Amino acid sequence: MPTNAALAVPPLSPPLALPERPALFLDMDGVLAPITATPGGVGPDGRRTRVLSRLLERFDGRLAVVSGRTIAEIDRICEGVVPCVAGIHGLERRGADGQVQRLAPHPDMAQVLDALLEFARDRPGILIEDKGLGVTLHYRQTPEQAGAAGEFARALAETHGLTLQPGDMVQELKTPGADKGRALTAFMEEAPFKGAVPVMTGDDLTDEFAFTAAAGLGGFGVLVGPPRETAALYGLTGPEAVMNWLETLTERP
Structure with a gap:
């Protein structure tokens, strides 16, 4: 999340109108x-x-x-x-x-994909989605793996210089830029x-x-x-x- 964002106080009202054009x-x-x-x-x-x-x-x-x-x-x-x-x-x-x-994909992306597939091998319910320019680790079906998934993804991102993008029950490692x-x-x-x-x-x-x-x-x-x-x-x-x-x-x- 950008650190310079002007934070709003929830809850938020639905948009009533759009600007012109x-x-x-x-x-x-x-x-x-x-x-x-x-x-x-x-x-x-x-x-x-x-x-x-x-x-x-x-x-x-x-x-x-x-x-x-x-x-x-x-x-x-x-x-x-x-x-x-x-x-x-x-x-x-x-x-x-x-x-x-x-x-262009980060040169280590294939290596990171292999590491994530190995991580998921003995953890039923974890899914690995290969997007070419990034790899997503999904743990929605096994939420108890959240801590291990986050720790492993953070270590991979730091080691290989990838951008780590946490999401809703996912950890995504992607090419920077x-x-x-x-x-x-x-x-x-x-x-x-x-x-x-x-x-x-x-x-x-x-x-x-x-x-x-x-x-x-x-x-x-x-x-x-x-x-x-x-x-x-x-x-x-x-x-x-x-x-x-x-x-x-x-x-x-």
């Missing part, structure tokens, strides 16, 4: 989709696809999904309807022109986002970078889920509340 940035898990026991538990949803399609038309393309998932996974879940996507916390990013920018705030800022420098006012909706600590970036560009963040210290100005209770809010945006003139 907004640009919407949406996280995936915990925001557009409920968090599931395994990453593969999230799939396409007709309501979500329809709402995203309408928002793209309503805001002239000024909508992007900014997620820890890969671009390929975001496209699968959103049925390919969202052109602008940032995956793996901004390590890969696709603009409105369809071009994908992707950082990007975060969701940088991804949002990069989108805002390009069409169709340039000159708009960014609104970032997210649920976890990885989204704080984007909340802060949005605020610095005249916009704001919307925190999804339980109240906590945050740089977001508004709040929604969960993915269902997010979808209800987004539906109201498609209906406004």
